[in-house]
Amino acid sequence: MSERPILHEYAASANCYKIRLTAALLDQPLDRREYDIMKGETRTPAFLEQVNANGRIPVLQIGDRFLPESNAACFWLAEGTRLVPDDRFDRADMLRWMFFEQYNHEPNVATVRFWMRWVGEENFTDLQRALVPVKQEAGKAALALMDEHLALHQWFAGQSLSIADIALYAYTHVAEDSGLFSLADYPAVQAWIAKVESTPGFAPFET
Template identity: 85%
Template sequence: MSDWPILHEYAASGNCYKIRLTAAFLEMPIERREYDIMKGETRTADFLTNVNANGRIPVLQIGDRFLPESNAACFWLADGTHLVPHDRFDRADMLRWMFFEQYNHEPNIATLRFWMRWIGEASFTDLQRALVPAKQEAGKAALALMDEHLARHDWFAGPDLSIADIALYAYTHVAEDSGLFSLGDTPAVQRWIARLEAEPGFVAMAG
């Protein structure tokens, strides 16, 4: 086994991409193992027993220990580096935006991207169809809040790029994939996306 951390992932997932992007900015090598979630490869007995009993990816494997949850994995990679602010308040603010990403942003923007691109409206359940308008409005509200912040700040926590920016970038830059959001409505978000993509070490989602 390699001494590098192992990322158990589905490459098209923004949550998995966060971890790859964090590692790229840190020039930290990671090994990648791909699972096809559409074929149920994270629901096998082997995966549930040996990788994540919750049946989800990403999971970052460090030696013989397994760390689920994308933002926790990003923090493990970035702890003690320039991607985690030194100032105590800024570190807490970084966590605040990462919690926001998982509670207000990802369940709406990422979920609709997955539903529209991978499931397709024709295959929606009645519940999914009923939830789309509320998720669209909540996703727009999340983007608007981000835009308001970014109109006054270059980054989300402190004066520099942090893993809060990486966490929010992952699904924001592909928000239009669902056909239900327009980044043209959030010019400060667009400028932030360009700023992050210009950072040394940046890798695209397909990478």
């Protein structure tokens, strides 16, 4: 790549970590700009006008263009590399698992992690308190589906690690942070986590 992309991020977010991990596995340097989401730094007029009108990170900046959404940024980095399968069906299957991550996994596993670690139960709204058991059950269902797949396949799409694995690894490997999930219940997921972490170029999560 001729560009040196800029990652607008909050380092403790696993959505931002997805992009850093993708770049690390491809030996792609990134410049990084940190924002404190707890202080509202992604809601300032300057950020909303210049970086992302949706007021969220991560955002990958390529030249003077800005690409929000973690999985889109991972795809931009990985297209044409070993992290995207050559086979047409496998590429579509990769996208299927990335959509699953954003629709079934992240809204449950990641959300309760954020609530428990950064909001704190003592600060929960009535709605959050009511939603915790709902999200816990949905998160367990997502992890169980992953475990069933990984009991029969080494990776989520194709025959090697892809950005589908990266997308799902990011919040799965820290799922226990919320205190609501036990990865010991999902042995195939645990074995897959170990494989991801043994991949050459792997970069650990900054917490």
